[in-house]
Amino acid sequence: MSTLLDSAHDALFSDGEIIVSMAGGTEIRFPVAENPRLARGFSEQLNHIEIPPLGLHWPDLNEDLSIQGLLKRPRAISLIGSSPVF
Numbered sequence: 148m149s150t151l152l153d154s155a156h157d158a159l160f161s162d163g164e165i166i167v168s169m170a171g172g173t174e175i176r177f178p179v180a181e182n183p184r185l186a187r188g189f190s191e192q193l194n195h196i197e198i199p200p201l202g203l204h205w206p207d208l209n210e211d212l213s214i215q216g217l218l219k220r221p222r223a224i225s226l227i228g229s230s231p232v233f
Contacts, residue, residue, distance in 0.1 A: 153171040154170050155169060158196040159194060165179060167217070177220070182210070202214050
Protein backbone atom coordinates (compact mmCIF):
# COMPACT_ATOMS: atom_id res chain seq x y z
CA MET A 148 0.00 0.00 0.00
CA SER A 149 1.34 3.43 -0.90
CA THR A 150 0.88 6.51 1.23
CA LEU A 151 -0.03 9.80 -0.39
CA LEU A 152 2.55 12.37 0.68
CA ASP A 153 1.37 15.24 -1.50
CA SER A 154 -1.88 17.05 -0.74
CA ALA A 155 -4.28 19.31 -2.58
CA HIS A 156 -3.45 22.98 -2.11
CA ASP A 157 -6.18 24.55 -4.26
CA ALA A 158 -8.99 23.44 -6.55
CA LEU A 159 -11.30 25.20 -9.01
CA PHE A 160 -13.73 24.60 -11.86
CA SER A 161 -12.86 26.05 -15.26
CA ASP A 162 -13.90 25.22 -18.84
CA GLY A 163 -15.59 21.95 -17.93
CA GLU A 164 -12.70 20.68 -15.81
CA ILE A 165 -11.78 20.49 -12.16
CA ILE A 166 -8.21 21.69 -11.73
CA VAL A 167 -6.40 20.63 -8.57
CA SER A 168 -3.10 22.25 -7.62
CA MET A 169 -1.07 19.99 -5.36
CA ALA A 170 1.25 21.33 -2.66
CA GLY A 171 4.23 19.67 -4.42
CA GLY A 172 3.57 21.55 -7.68
CA THR A 173 1.69 18.87 -9.60
CA GLU A 174 -1.58 19.85 -11.27
CA ILE A 175 -4.38 17.33 -11.77
CA ARG A 176 -7.17 18.03 -14.28
CA PHE A 177 -10.25 15.98 -14.96
CA PRO A 178 -13.49 16.67 -16.84
CA VAL A 179 -16.65 17.03 -14.73
CA ALA A 180 -18.49 15.04 -17.42
CA GLU A 181 -16.68 11.91 -16.14
CA ASN A 182 -18.53 12.11 -12.81
CA PRO A 183 -22.36 11.90 -12.78
CA ARG A 184 -22.86 14.11 -9.70
CA LEU A 185 -20.43 16.77 -10.85
CA ALA A 186 -21.83 16.68 -14.39
CA ARG A 187 -25.23 17.82 -13.05
CA GLY A 188 -23.73 20.74 -11.12
CA PHE A 189 -23.83 24.43 -11.96
CA SER A 190 -20.67 26.57 -12.02
CA GLU A 191 -21.33 28.01 -8.56
CA GLN A 192 -21.76 24.50 -7.10
CA LEU A 193 -18.71 23.15 -8.92
CA ASN A 194 -16.53 26.02 -7.66
CA HIS A 195 -17.62 25.44 -4.05
CA ILE A 196 -14.87 22.92 -3.28
CA GLU A 197 -13.66 22.07 0.20
CA ILE A 198 -10.24 20.46 0.56
CA PRO A 199 -10.11 17.97 3.44
CA PRO A 200 -6.75 16.25 4.09
CA LEU A 201 -7.12 13.40 1.59
CA GLY A 202 -9.32 14.70 -1.20
CA LEU A 203 -11.99 17.07 -2.46
CA HIS A 204 -15.54 17.70 -1.24
CA TRP A 205 -18.43 19.47 -3.00
CA PRO A 206 -20.95 20.15 -0.20
CA ASP A 207 -23.62 21.49 -2.57
CA LEU A 208 -23.46 18.30 -4.67
CA ASN A 209 -22.83 15.78 -1.87
CA GLU A 210 -19.72 14.46 -3.65
CA ASP A 211 -16.31 13.44 -2.34
CA LEU A 212 -13.29 12.34 -4.35
CA SER A 213 -9.97 11.14 -2.97
CA ILE A 214 -6.68 12.30 -4.46
CA GLN A 215 -5.49 8.68 -4.63
CA GLY A 216 -8.65 7.75 -6.53
CA LEU A 217 -8.11 10.58 -9.01
CA LEU A 218 -4.52 9.53 -9.59
CA LYS A 219 -5.66 5.98 -10.44
CA ARG A 220 -7.83 7.24 -13.36
CA PRO A 221 -5.24 7.99 -16.07
CA ARG A 222 -7.73 8.70 -18.85
CA ALA A 223 -9.44 11.36 -16.75
CA ILE A 224 -6.28 13.05 -15.51
CA SER A 225 -3.72 15.35 -16.94
CA LEU A 226 -0.60 15.73 -14.79
CA ILE A 227 1.41 18.90 -15.22
CA GLY A 228 4.61 19.77 -13.38
CA SER A 229 6.51 17.42 -11.14
CA SER A 230 5.58 13.76 -10.72
CA PRO A 231 3.05 12.88 -8.04
CA VAL A 232 4.48 11.68 -4.75
CA PHE A 233 2.94 8.56 -3.20
